Amino acid sequence: MTLPPHAGRPGTGANGTGSIDGRAGRTGTAAPVTRAIPEATVARLAVYLRMLGELAEQGADTVSSEELATVSGVNSAKLRKDLSYIGSYGIRGVGYEVRSLHHQIERTLGLDEQQAVAVVGIGNLGHALAGYGGFGGRGFPVTALFDIDPDLVGIHINGILVEHVRDIPRVCGERGVTIGLVATPGPAAQSVCDQLVAAGVRCILNFAPVVLQVPPQVEVRKVDLAVELQVLAFHVARRREAEAAGVLEGSAAPVAALPTNGSGPTGGHEAVNGTAVS
Amino acid sequence: MTLPPHAGRPGTGANGTGSIDGRAGRTGTAAPVTRAIPEATVARLAVYLRMLGELAEQGADTVSSEELATVSGVNSAKLRKDLSYIGSYGIRGVGYEVRSLHHQIERTLGLDEQQAVAVVGIGNLGHALAGYGGFGGRGFPVTALFDIDPDLVGIHINGILVEHVRDIPRVCGERGVTIGLVATPGPAAQSVCDQLVAAGVRCILNFAPVVLQVPPQVEVRKVDLAVELQVLAFHVARRREAEAAGVLEGSAAPVAALPTNGSGPTGGHEAVNGTAVS
DNA sequence: TACTGTGAAGGCTTTCACAGCC
DNA sequence: GGCTGTGAAAGCCTTCACAGTA
Missing domain, CATH: 1.10.10.10 (Winged helix-like DNA-binding domain superfamily/Winged helix DNA-binding domain)
Known part of the structure; x- marks a missing residue:
């Protein structure tokens, strides 16, 4: 190790x-x-x-x-x-x-210029990220997709060609990619990360369950869904213990009272579906 | 407001x-x-x-x-x-x-018992979450799926039936769902959340870009991919300024040196594809 | 009057450094 | 000798409370 x-x-x-x-x-009118x-x-x-x-x-x-x-x-x-x-x-x-x-x-936040995004690993999540329309609207156009699976390389998602991982340096260079999303399985992540870094990518959002090693000038953030669930599970368990120690209650459907109407900022009408990353 | x-x-x-x-x-041999x-x-x-x-x-x-x-x-x-x-x-x-x-x-962490998970909103991300095999392996079996789109209700994903959002209370109650993943568009999220809470769900992982209002006994965690990207963008911008002020450099592909071999804990062979959430 | 901007206080988290144990 | 466990110190971050201003 x-x-x-x-x-x-x-x-x-x-x-x-x-x-x-x-x-x-x-440049121009400087802020305080x-x-x-x-x-x-x-x-x-x-x-x-x-x-x-x-x-x-x-x-x-x-x-x-x-x-x-x-x-x-x-x-x-x-x-x-x-x-x-x-x-x-x-x-x-x-x-x-x-x-x-x-x-x-x-x-x-430096959002006055667009940042080209590459997604590596077109599995379940990578596909969802590639197909998410919201990034482009927020100044993060998805510009390149990569995988090594021959069944995926060559297809288009949202009009973008999936290319082979070996072409990361060339393609990212050509298209000025500045942000890379790593959505590969764990074992592939470090290799992919190294290639992104070699291609000049300075910021990486890592969805793989490993800690990426990068040179100091590269920024990595990690999104770990399993960890999120486990933190929630911890709170469930805590609550259950508190309950067991406190007011003894029936087990199923305990919360009951609560207005079931909608109350989000935009109103309460249902519209569940569509593109829903983020 | x-x-x-x-x-x-x-x-x-x-x-x-x-x-x-x-x-x-x-119960049993208590820990310190x-x-x-x-x-x-x-x-x-x-x-x-x-x-x-x-x-x-x-x-x-x-x-x-x-x-x-x-x-x-x-x-x-x-x-x-x-x-x-x-x-x-x-x-x-x-x-x-x-x-x-x-x-x-x-x-x-309270992981000695399984927690049944429901995914609401079978869009891009919801689909990815529903299809992710890793949750089940970690004690979080995906047990119920919901949407309101008639084209989605009735289909199966990974062997699980997509049901209508209106059935959340019944289905979640029957299957003992304790954790809900909200992957709907923003406007639908609060309504869906209220229904999950009414069904007895105590923990919610929220992917929608709104702040959910919940009673105090319910725990919410938020995952916001757009925010992650924006934080990264901030770092890109910062770095660019530092560079402009410091060592003037060429613009494209600047990082260069770095071993391009793999080096993850499991080894370095490529295997990019497959199910890759988290 | 209503609301912003901000020093100061209080908490939480990280880091240090070393005593204690195998 | 090597490594864990942990008080104490230092650093961030949040909260408080109020002076200051349109």
Whole structure:
């Protein structure tokens, strides 16, 4: 169990630590100096951004920290603190101007230019990722697909050709891919990752159940569905014990009371189907 | 933008706060009292568990904190601290007995009994989740599938019938579903969630881009792929700025040097394809 | 008046470093 | 000698509470 020499730091999806020297200074009208955005804040900014987009679609002009916080699932103090890292774009007594704040967050996250995405491993999940329309709409066009299965190489998904893994360096170079999604089985992941890195890809989202070793200039984040389920299972078990120790109850269908009407931000009508990644 | 009365706490995937009163006491030979496992530790225990499983398959009897930490992507101090929350199962001067530690973590996470899983929303992602074989192998058999699209209701995926969303309460009750995966479009998610909760489901993994409102006894975790990509994009942008300010370089394929051989724990041969969620 | 922006306080998590044990 | 288990220190992150402003 010793490791290869090019050991790097792993990405963990729910990363614990570290703040970020995020200078927003850029060509043209520079924003107030704004530095050191905490990692945790960056993740939430992405959420605020989406909610602001929805608010804008609904025609809202301004939003208070309380409102935006509620739909984003945080408390208003945290939201204000988060926004304070990118500058003072609010109006006291009023709130935030929706479109302007949207723009500022977009700029801070570096979303003013598109990032070409490659998906490697067109299995169940890879196929779903390749077919997901939402990435392109958010500035992440899926631009290349790879696998080694001869039955898959050559087919098109959403108009994109599946190519052989051996062509990763050439294709990614040609198309300027900057983000790679690794959706291969575990044993293949490191090899694929190395090829992506060799092709100049600097950011990798890893769905494979291994810790990828990368050089320091490459950023990895990990999404691990099995871990998510196990954390949930832990909470089920805890709850069950608490119940057993506390109010003894029947076992099946215990929760009962709760309004069964819809209550999402957009209303309550059913529309289950369609493309549903993310 | 006011909220429905049954507001609960949101789940955030990368949850920030809170430790957990995880008593391990149980019928039979009780383990040392072991309480208050931090949330962050629980998530990592799930990773250690998987790595221990792989080590066991490879025939390892013992493993040191350093080795297990490396393959899990953490440092050894953190690993030892994490393990100390569940008890003292290591042997000084030697390491941990692989099978015994595996068992202890399994017990702590409440994985000694199976949890039936329902997937709601059989779109791109839902289909991938439904077809993923890995859940069943880890004690999370996918037991029910739901959608409202008439073209989907009635078909089978991996031998499981897709049923109508309106039957969630009945079917989940009958089959003892304890975990629900919400993979619907945003607008449908809250309604579906309410039905799952009414059916007695206590844990929900939410892939929809909304914050679900649930009563306090229900646990929600959120997986948001768009957010993951945006966080990566932020790092790309940051890096690009640093580069522009520092060593001026060519733009395409800059990373270059790196061994292109495989180096995952299991070896380096290619085998890209097959079922590849998580 | 209503709401933002932010120092300060409090918690949680990670890291350090070393005592204790095999 | 080597490795685990763990107090203590340090670092992040969240929450509080209120000054400041449109």
